[in-house]
Amino acid sequence: MRIPTWLPILLGFLTAVGPLSTDMYLPAFPAIEASLGGLPGTAQITLATWFAGLAIGQITQGTLSDRYGRRGPLMVGTAIYTLASIGCALAPNLWSLSMFRFIAAFGGSASMVIPRAIVRDLSDGQSAARLMSRLMLVMGAAPILAPSLGGLMLSVATWHAIFWFTAAFGGICCLLVWRLLPDTLPEQHRVKLGFGGIVTRYVSILRDRGFISHAAMGGFAMFGMFAFLGGSPYVFIQLYHLTPQIYGALFGISAFGFIAASQLNPRILPRFGPNRVIRTAVRVFLCAIAVLTVIAFLRPAAWWLLALPIGVSMGSQGFIMPNIVVGALSRHAGHAGSASALMGTLQFVMAAASGLIVGLASDGTARPMALLMLFGACGAVICDLYRPKPPPARPESDRVMPPRERSPVA
Numbered sequence: 001m002r003i004p005t006w007l008p009i010l011l012g013f014l015t016a017v018g019p020l021s022t023d024m025y026l027p028a029f030p031a032i033e034a035s036l037g038g039l040p041g042t043a044q045i046t047l048a049t050w051f052a053g054l055a056i057g058q059i060t061q062g063t064l065s066d067r068y069g070r071r072g073p074l075m076v077g078t079a080i081y082t083l084a085s086i087g088c089a090l091a092p093n094l095w096s097l098s099m100f101r102f103i104a105a106f107g108g109s110a111s112m113v114i115p116r117a118i119v120r121d122l123s124d125g126q127s128a129a130r131l132m133s134r135l136m137l138v139m140g141a142a143p144i145l146a147p148s149l150g151g152l153m154l155s156v157a158t159w160h161a162i163f164w165f166t167a168a169f170g171g172i173c174c175l176l177v178w179r180l181l182p183d184t185l186p187e188q189h190r191v192k193l194g195f196g197g198i199v200t201r202y203v204s205i206l207r208d209r210g211f212i213s214h215a216a217m218g219g220f221a222m223f224g225m226f227a228f229l230g231g232s233p234y235v236f237i238q239l240y241h242l243t244p245q246i247y248g249a250l251f252g253i254s255a256f257g258f259i260a261a262s263q264l265n266p267r268i269l270p271r272f273g274p275n276r277v278i279r280t281a282v283r284v285f286l287c288a289i290a291v292l293t294v295i296a297f298l299r300p301a302a303w304w305l306l307a308l309p310i311g312v313s314m315g316s317q318g319f320i321m322p323n324i325v326v327g328a329l330s331r332h333a334g335h336a337g338s339a340s341a342l343m344g345t346l347q348f349v350m351a352a353a354s355g356l357i358v359g360l361a362s363d364g365t366a367r368p369m370a371l372l373m374l375f376g377a378c379g380a381v382i383c384d385l386y387r388p389k390p391p392p393a394r395p396e397s398d399r400v401m402p403p404r405e406r407s408p409v410a
Contacts, residue, residue: 006180010176010180010181011115011118011119012115013173013176014074014078014111014114014115014173014176014177015111015112015115017078017081017108017111017112017169017170017173018054018108018111018112019146020146020166020169021050021081021085021104021105021108021166022047022050022146022226022229023146023147023150023229023251023255024146024147024149024150024162024165024166025150025159025162025163026147026150026229026232026233026247026251027147027150027151027154027233027237027244027245027247027248028043028150028154028159028162028244029043029044029233029234029237030043030233030237030238031154031158031159032046032094032097032159033094035158035159036091036092036093036094036097037093037094042094042359043094044230044355044356044358044359045094045098045356045359046094046097046098046101047101047226047229047230047355047359048230048352048353048355048356048359049098049099049101049102049105049352050101050102050104050105050352050355051105051226051348051349051351051352051354051355052102052105052348052349052352053101053102053103053104053105053106053108053109054105054106054108054109054112054344054348054351054352055344055345055348055349055351055352056106056109056345057077057105057106057107057108057109057110058109058112058113058340058341058344058345058348059202059341059342059344059345060106060109060341061073061077061109061110061113061114061341062113062114062117062338062339062340062341062342062344063198063338063341065110065113065114065117065185065341066117066185066190066191066338067190067191067192068190069183069185069187069190070114070117070118070121070181070183070184070185071177071181071182071183072183073110073114074110074111074114074177074181075174075177075178076107076110077107077108077109077110077111077114078107078108078110078111078170078171078173078174078177079107079170079174080103080104080106080107080108081104081107081108081110081111081170081173082107082167082170082171082173082174083107083167084100084101084103084104084106084107085100085104085163085164085166085167085170086163086164086167087099087100087103087104088100088101088104088163088166089160089161089163089164089167090160104166108170109344111173112344113340113341113344114340116325116329116340116344117185117329117340118184120329120332120339120340121184121185122184145252146248147247147248147249147251147252148245148248148249148251148252149165149248150162150244150248151243151244151245151246151247151248152245152248153165154244155244155245198338201338202338202342205332205338205339205342206342208331208332209386209387209388210327210328210330210331210387210388211328211329211331211332211339211342211343213383213384213386213387213388214324214325214327214328214343214383214387215324215328215342215343215346215347216346216379216383216386217278217282217320217324217379217380217383217384217387218320218321218324218325218328218343218346218347219346219347219349219350219351219379220350220375220376220377220378220379220380220382220383221282221285221317221320221321221324221376221377221380222347222348222350222351222354222376223350223351223353223354223372223375223376223379224285224289224313224354224372224373224374224375224376224377224380225314225317225351225373225376226351226354226355227354227355227357227358227369227372227373227375227376228310228313228314228369228373229355230354230355230358230359230369231358231362231366231368231369231372232247232251232310232369233247234362235306235366235369236250236303236306236307239364239365239366240303242303250307253307253311254307254310254311254314255314257311257312257314257315257318258314258315258317258318259318260315260318261315261316261317261318261319262318262319262321262322263318264318264319265277265318265319265322265323269323274323274326274327275387275389277319277323278319278320278323278324278327278384278387279384280319281316281317281319281320282316282320282377282380282381282384283381284312284313284316285313285316285317285320285377285380285381286377286378286380286381288309288310288312288313288316288377289309289313289370289373289374289376289377290374290377291309292306292309292310292313292370292373292374293367293370293371293373293374295309295370296365296366296367296369296370296371297367297370299365299366306366313373313377320380325340325343327387328343329343350376354372354376357372358372
């Protein structure tokens with residue numbers, strides 16, 4: 001069955017809630033600290049609570065989507081995200097901002113976990129990787145535009161305007177789900193489990209070596225990526241005195257590398273296969289971060305010496321992320337929502353830890369950011385070594401789910 005061309009665009013728009021809410025306010029960290037009376041580096045606490053909310057929210061939203069379908073939990077989640085974003089805009093202090101960020105993440109996590117489950121509802125194997133890459137093309141515009149847009153808003157308004165914008169974005173997402181999104185999980189395939197059954201399901205998923213190795217690899221990659229997200233505003237804006245606008249442009253260039261790689265990914269998969277692509281990408285990731293760490297300890301006067309290996313590492317993520325999602329979910333078609341949620345929770349627990357540690361470890365240099373990114377890259381390579389060997393290649397037609405397991409999209 002042919003998947004409508006507009007569906008990946010819609011799913012990408014929904015998934016953009018995550019990077020948009022993460023990246024757009026990064027240039028505003030110094031302004032938030034000055035406005036709310038926080039010490040330098042304390043704004044990173046709001047990033048850590050955001051990641052914590054995503055971790056808890058995803059495991060909840062995945063179970064709800066397997067039980068009630070994809071559409072309903074998405075509508076409720078985006079509505080919660082919208083209201084909590086309004087709370088962020090009105091927050092009078094750093095702790096209330098952190099609380100509203102947690103609530104916004106809990107609701108917004110539906111827009112991150114459920115689209116992945118929808119992809120698994122409709123396809124598998126290389127066809128799923130192609131669909132995931134198309135989704136990331138749309139989703140990837142958010143990290144390119146978000147920091148620049150955030151920096152532009154700061155030039156004409158206060159940091160509060162950024163959260164008013166995300167609230168409006170959440171409202172649009174809720175409206176689009178209500179008006180356009182079909183439910184790809186039929187009633188007969190929904191699973192109604194009690195608490196004990198849910199725990200048993202998660203335990204069985206965690207026992208799958210293919211799932212845990214791919215999910216943990218993504219977690220370590222996220223650890224490294226969000227060490228950059230949490231540490232880079234201080235490094236580039238306060239340490240190297242870049243303006244928020246220039247920082248946003250720099251961030252956008254790195255994100256463009258991620259998008260370009262994710263779009264090249266489906267073109268090289270038929271030739272090399274996902275196993276070889278992942279293996280090569282994680283090693284490039286490690287080499288780039290090793291170079292970054294050496295440069296950070298040398299404390300160069302030129303900021304672009306740090307930016308170059310960061311850009312290479314972000315590009316490698318564009319090959320890693322689409323393929324590990326497919327690899328983690330490929331054996332869990334019957335409960336794709338739960339598997340997707342568990343994977344997201346594992347990844348964002350590590351992201352939350354990274355965002356918190358990089359703030360606490362700040363020493364006035366780029367070294368804490370670089371060392372945490374190196375830890376993530378090393379962990380990703382170790383998980384790659386643990387991955388099971390892929391089965392013999394099958395024809396593409398065998399990888400697509402049979403018609404009886406697939407759901408209508410119109």
